[in-house]
Amino acid sequence: MSSLPSSVDVAIIGAGAAGLGAANALKNSGLSTILLEARDRVGGRAYTIRAAPDVVFDVGCGWLHSADKNSFVAIAEQLNFEVDKALPPWRERAYGKAFPQDLRDEYMRALDAFYERAYEAAQKGEDAPADRYLEPGNRWNPMIDAISTYINGSELDRVSILDMEAYEDTNINWRVRRGYGALIAAYGASCPLALNCAVTRIDHSGKRVRIETSQGMLEADKVIVTVPTNLIADEAIRFFPALPEKVDAARRLPLGLADKVTLALAEPEALPKEGSLRGATMRTEMGTYHLRPFGQPCIEGFFGGRFAKALEDAGDGAIAAAAIDEIVSFLGSDFRRKLKPLTESRWAHDPFARGSYSHALPGHADKRAVLAAPVDDRLFFAGEATSPNFFSTAHGARDSGERAADEVLASQISR
Numbered sequence: 534m535s536s537l538p539s540s541v542d543v544a545i546i547g548a549g550a551a552g553l554g555a556a557n558a559l560k561n562s563g564l565s566t567i568l569l570e571a572r573d574r575v576g577g578r579a580y581t582i583r584a585a586p587d588v589v590f591d592v593g594c595g596w597l598h599s600a601d602k603n604s605f606v607a608i609a610e611q612l613n614f615e616v617d618k619a620l621p622p623w624r625e626r627a628y629g630k631a632f633p634q635d636l637r638d639e640y641m642r643a644l645d646a647f648y649e650r651a652y653e654a655a656q657k658g659e660d661a662p663a664d665r666y667l668e669p670g671n672r673w674n675p676m677i678d679a680i681s682t683y684i685n686g687s688e689l690d691r692v693s694i695l696d697m698e699a700y701e702d703t704n705i706n707w708r709v710r711r712g713y714g715a716l717i718a719a720y721g722a723s724c725p726l727a728l729n730c731a732v733t734r735i736d737h738s739g740k741r742v743r744i745e746t747s748q749g750m751l752e753a754d755k756v757i758v759t760v761p762t763n764l765i766a767d768e769a770i771r772f773f774p775a776l777p778e779k780v781d782a783a784r785r786l787p788l789g790l791a792d793k794v795t796l797a798l799a800e801p802e803a804l805p806k807e808g809s810l811r812g813a814t815m816r817t818e819m820g821t822y823h824l825r826p827f828g829q830p831c832i833e834g835f836f837g838g839r840f841a842k843a844l845e846d847a848g849d850g851a852i853a854a855a856a857i858d859e860i861v862s863f864l865g866s867d868f869r870r871k872l873k874p875l876t877e878s879r880w881a882h883d884p885f886a887r888g889s890y891s892h893a894l895p896g897h898a899d900k901r902a903v904l905a906a907p908v909d910d911r912l913f914f915a916g917e918a919t920s921p922n923f924f925s926t927a928h929g930a931r932d933s934g935e936r937a938a939d940e941v942l943a944s945q946i947s948r
């Protein structure tokens with residue numbers, strides 16, 4: 534780790550997947566670079582921890598989505614991280630009696646019909662809130678909305694139909710055995726970096742860009758900004774002169790909320806490895822549970838949207854408590870003694886994330902391109918929210934960082 538230099542060619546703000554993508558792409562460019570990272574670690578919303586001696590837990594991203602088009606797959610191979618290609622249990626599996634096959638079939642038909650209506654509507658090119666394409670009165674609507682809180686971090690009423698359709702889902706999702714966060718940290722291991730270095734102001738009024746940080750000032754010719762949209766929207770970093778178009782775009786691409794919990798599971802053999810547990814509860818306020826991921830003695834819970842926010846606001850431990858109550862309601866009271874909270878995320882309360890992943894508000898699918906556009910060939914923007922087709926993902930973030938690095942290099946040549 535290097536301390537803060539007074540001057541670099543390119544400063545990259547944020548050492549998440551996007552910042553690391555940019556830094557890696559500039560490695561052999563001859564330009565001096567530094568990643569300025571507010572946290573005491575790299576990875577941002579990618580973060581693997583050992584929640585217990587026998588439980589590896591990704592607090593943020595866990596799935597290599599659209600794995601056949603995911604640039605982290607090749608990186609994992611290069612860095613000797615084993616990729617688990619078993620497909621997720623979300624669609625086909627549901628353990629126990631909580632969600633029997635006949636109801637699941639009915640629900641899947643309703644879900645697929647909703648996606649079909651949304652797809653047809655998006656083909657006409659007019660934007661609308663996605664909840665408009667729910668069938669009025671359909672009994673599965675609350676659960677379809679719950680799925681949106683997992684995918685978009687938000688209920689459908691705040692999701693743009695055009696943005697939803699722009700996402701490129703190949704339905705192939707893989708995992709990294711040692712953790713996606715661990716892979717992304719390893720990917721960034723050799724990049725020049727200043728940790729505990731929060732950027733507060735970017736002054737681009739002069740010949741060089743002046744960057745104010747919690748560790749003092751530095752100057753750069755070019756800056757790549759990769760912080761989450763909610764920090765730009767809240768003006769946690771101020772630009773001088775101000776960039777109202779960027780702030781507006783960031784506000785229209787808010788981070789929704791998804792939170793995860795891992796619970797230690799005693800007597801794990803009683804439950805299947807890689808199982809899925811959900812209840813046909815007809816509520817949007819529901820968790821979804823992954824039983825024994827990688828065969829580990831734990832259950833991972835996933836919560837999204839307003840429900841996740843309410844649980845976070847209720848205080849530490851509320852997500853684990855809700856998860857245990859719900860699992861007990863499905864599997865019986867014996868499970869209360871078998872389950873112990875290990876770790877839960879609080880992404881909305883994380884000062885350097887302020888949410889989980891971005892979605893476009895209805896009418897604003899175009900704002901991803903607005904946010905991504907360079908300013909004066911000196912300020913460049915990356916981060917998952919700027920990806921045209923893989924927004925909300927770690928590989929989309931990484932690819933956007935590489936794109937911003939290419940823009941920096943192109944701007945050098947055209948000077």
Ligand SMILES: Cc1cc2nc3c(=O)[nH]c(=O)nc-3n(C[C@H](O)[C@H](O)[C@H](O)COP(=O)(O)OP(=O)(O)OC[C@H]3O[C@@H](n4cnc5c(N)ncnc54)[C@H](O)[C@@H]3O)c2cc1C
Nearest residue numbers: 547549550551571577578594595596732916917926927930
């Ligand atoms: C619960 C959860 C589950 C997810 N699941 C998946 C999944 O399965 N698959 C998937 O692909 N994606 C998933 N994601 C999304 C994925 O983690 C993100 O899209 C991706 O990691 C974002 O990378 P980024 O570089 O754009 O942003 P970040 O990772 O947020 O990086 C930005 C960096 O900027 C830093 N920063 C912020 N403010 C400042 C400042 N003022 N000065 C300096 N530095 C600053 C932050 O600390 C951070 O390190 C999930 C996210 C969450 C929260």
